[in-house]
Amino acid sequence: MAEYRINELAEASGVSVRNIRVYQDRGLLPPPTIRGRAGWYSDQHLVRLNLISRMLERGYTFATISELLHAAHHGMRVEQILRGSPKGGRFRNFKRAATITINELKKTLNASDRSIALSQKLGLLAKDGAHYAIQNPELLEGAEILVKSGVDLEFLLDRWVRVQGDLEDVAASFVSIITDTYFDENLPNLGEQGVSNMADLIQAVRPMAHEIVETTFRKALDEQISRAIGEAATYFDAATTGDDEPDTTAPDSTGDQSGPGYETTDIGTLNTETGR
Known part of the structure; x- marks a missing residue:
């Protein structure tokens, strides 16, 4: 190349x-x-x-x-x-301005030197003199929301690195649909037109692969969100039940009527002396 x-x-x-x-x-x-x-x-x-x-x-x-x-x-x-x-947003305005300073990164995202280096590695930022060019304003806006909610930026970027590796495996799997079929002993004899056709097939895989990944991920994400909300609801219900549970050791609201002259029945207490 x-x-x-x-x-x-x-x-x-x-x-x-x-x-x-x-x-x-x-x-x-x-x-x-x-x-x-x-x-x-x-x-x-x-x-x-x-x-x-x-x-x-x-x-x-x-x-x-x-x-x-x-x-x-x-x-x-x-x-x-x-x-x-x-959509409009502060970081989209930065994109029109092309750059953001390191002080702005530290102020808005609590960015450390390591997180800035990770952002460059992931293609989120690009060094531009004393500033940084913003490559993806939407991602920076999402990161800012999470950071303000208490999520550590380095934790978020480390998770991105992990996902990137997983998606590289997914991409290789889709491309192998073509390569596993055409990359054999006949490959050297395909000729220029054959190689061109194969390249077109690989490009044709792109929209299909994108749609499959997007649909599958959306479904998986919805399931995980529902599960997380369900777990949160369980904790909430348990805490609420613990607060509202009546104290079984407290006396009955009608007073303690046990003792001589009374017996307990299925419908309450009956005065055995008066029959009432």
């Missing part, structure tokens, strides 16, 4: 260095891989730049391009894009 410095990427794509940085700031182009003090771009960046250029030529706005690229990345359909309503 070819790698490019930003000047080389600009020359290969026909997009100026300035516009490449603008696309990154607007979230249209993923950040480069940082090695040492240099940023390196890949063929995927070049493909994305060519796509952005063609869409701009057709009159699409940055906002529309962003939505379409996001939808394509997740295998979404047009109706899924239109289903949701536009």
